[in-house]
Amino acid sequence: MSAAPTAHSAAHSNDPRLSTLHIWLNNQLDQGLRSLEPASADASFRRYFRATLADGSTRIVMDAPPDREDCTPWLRIQALFGGAGVHVPTVYAQDLQHGFLLLSDLGNTTFLQAITADNAAQLYSEAADALIRIQTSSLPGVLPTYDGERLMNELRLFPDWYIGQHRKATLSEAQQKQLQTMFEQIVAVNLAEPQVYVHRDYHSRNLMLTPHNNPGIIDFQDAVYGPVSYDLVSLFKDAYIDWDEAQVLDWLIRYWEKARKAGVPVRTDFSEFYRDYEWMGVQRHLKVLGIFARLYHRDGKEGYLKDIPRVALYLHRACERYRELRPLAALLQDLEGREVSAGYTF
Numbered sequence: 463m464s465a466a467p468t469a470h471s472a473a474h475s476n477d478p479r480l481s482t483l484h485i486w487l488n489n490q491l492d493q494g495l496r497s498l499e500p501a502s503a504d505a506s507f508r509r510y511f512r513a514t515l516a517d518g519s520t521r522i523v524m525d526a527p528p529d530r531e532d533c534t535p536w537l538r539i540q541a542l543f544g545g546a547g548v549h550v551p552t553v554y555a556q557d558l559q560h561g562f563l564l565l566s567d568l569g570n571t572t573f574l575q576a577i578t579a580d581n582a583a584q585l586y587s588e589a590a591d592a593l594i595r596i597q598t599s600s601l602p603g604v605l606p607t608y609d610g611e612r613l614m615n616e617l618r619l620f621p622d623w624y625i626g627q628h629r630k631a632t633l634s635e636a637q638q639k640q641l642q643t644m645f646e647q648i649v650a651v652n653l654a655e656p657q658v659y660v661h662r663d664y665h666s667r668n669l670m671l672t673p674h675n676n677p678g679i680i681d682f683q684d685a686v687y688g689p690v691s692y693d694l695v696s697l698f699k700d701a702y703i704d705w706d707e708a709q710v711l712d713w714l715i716r717y718w719e720k721a722r723k724a725g726v727p728v729r730t731d732f733s734e735f736y737r738d739y740e741w742m743g744v745q746r747h748l749k750v751l752g753i754f755a756r757l758y759h760r761d762g763k764e765g766y767l768k769d770i771p772r773v774a775l776y777l778h779r780a781c782e783r784y785r786e787l788r789p790l791a792a793l794l795q796d797l798e799g800r801e802v803s804a805g806y807t808f
Contacts, residue, residue, distance in 0.1 A: 483525055486562055487513060490555040498523070501570070507531050512567065522551065522568070526561040533558055536683035539605070542659070543682060546599035548592045549675040550682070568678030574666035574702050582705070583713070586697070588676045589669055590717040593661075593693055597726045600658040600687065608660060608688025610649050613745060617645045619752025628755035628770075629797050637793065644790045648748075651741040655689035656727035662686060664693035665700045690728055691739040695746050699776045701754075701769050707779075714739065740780045744787065747777040774798065 488495055494516040501512040501522055507530035511523040526533050537553065544550045551565035577585055621641060625631050633641065661668075662684045670678035694717065698710045718735055721728045729735035750773050754766040774794070781791035 479525060479527065482560060483511075483523065483562055486557055486560065487523060487564065490564055491515060493517060512570070513564075520567040521554065522565040524561075524563040524565060526563070528559070528561045531561060533561055533563060535685075536563070539682050539685045542599075542604065543596055543679065543685075546595045547675075548595050549672055549678045551678070551680065568670040568672055568680065571671040572667050573669040573671060573677060576671040577666065577703065582709075585671075585677070586713050587716065589664075589697055590713070590720065592677060592679065593664060593697070594717075594721050594724050594726055596661070597658040597690065597721070598724050602657070602687060605659060605685055605687045608657075608686040608692070610653055612686075613649045613652055614645060616749040616752075617648070617745060619756065620748040622752065623755040623759065624748075624751040625797065627759045628751075631797060640789050641793065644787065647786055648741055648745050651738065652689050652745055655691060655738050655742070656729075657687055658690045658726065660686050660688040660692045661696070662692065664696040666703050689738070689742055690726065691735070691742040692746065694739055695743040699743050699747070701750055701773050704772055704776075737784075740783065743776060744780050744790075747773050747780075751777070 484495075484498060487498070491513075496514040496516055496518075498511050498513050501510040507527055509525040511525065513521045513523050515521070524533070524536075526536075533556070537556070540550050540553060549568070551568060553563060553565060555564040556562070573585055573589070621633065621638070625633060661679070661682050663681055664679075668679065668681040670680060672678040694714065698705075698714060714736070715732065718728055718732055722730070729738065751770060754770050754773070757763040757766050778791065778794055781787040781794060
């Protein structure tokens with residue numbers, strides 16, 4: 463039973479779903495519920511709560527309104543990734559009709575909160591090892607394909623939301639054609655990569671620091687079968703934290719060496735692998751700029767604005783390094799008045 467029924471009742475009167483969730487949760491638990499508090503924010507319509515039980519142990523409760531979110535992909539990928547041996551939440555109970563899941567608690571410390579210069583090498587090594595386990599378990603035809611149409615639709619978020627809404631700029635007809643040509647070249651390189659399971663948001667806010675089988679992995683419901691370098695971009699060109707490029711290059715080489723030995727279908731030539739990684743980063747960062755702008759201008763979530771400069775810098779650097787992407791670099795410079803010198807190429 464709840465330790466504070468009056469407070470819960472007051473909250474529930476303004477939130478019918480929370481009232482229904484509380485009733486369902488009490489029916490699932492063998493012991494009383496001490497408290498139910500918000501656990502994390504999400505860019506989607508999902509909500510997460512931390513349930514503290516009478517004995518002090520905790521569970522995570524996912525609230526995914528069925529008219530807005532579908533729990534089925536999350537459950538399917540939880541089983542898939544868990545079968546690969548990585549640390550994902552355990553499912554204790556589910557109610558798909560209402561969109562409720564009762565899960566194990568992977569803690570409240572993300573990599574973003576935990577990483578320091580002293581522990582970064584260890585944490586990124588563990589994250590890379592977990593990613594390799596997911597990638598070596600990959601089979602075609604199991605997850606949706608990260609195909610050209612999907613990649614292109616993501617790229618269109620950039621002119622629609624970042625250029626048009628956020629920068630308040632209008633591209634000329636010639637610029638629009640040039641941007642479309644760039645998009646087609648980027649997607650062609652992305653699609654030529656070897657394919658594996660792709661988490662799609664494998665970064666410091668979705669990796670939890672855990673005492674065993676680190677990291678705990680969350681927010682994987684959008685996983686697909688796609689380019690092998692995609693999750694590496696999410697991990698090493700993180701929208702929320704950045705590292706010196708020489709350090710990232712070292713981590714990337716270490717991943718590539720372990721991945722080859724494990725049988726992940728990475729390129730046998732590191733220079734080719736690195737080019738794939740850079741071009742995949744261009745695709746992801748164009749998309750992320752569009753998404754962050756949309757989250758602010760459409761959804762009123764301004765917390766992502768502070769991360770736009772970091773993502774834009776990743777994008778500028780990559781575009782400056784490759785002759786084929788120089789027109790995109792020029793467009794970005796026109797939009798933002800930024801000059802970036804080239805870094806590592808192979």
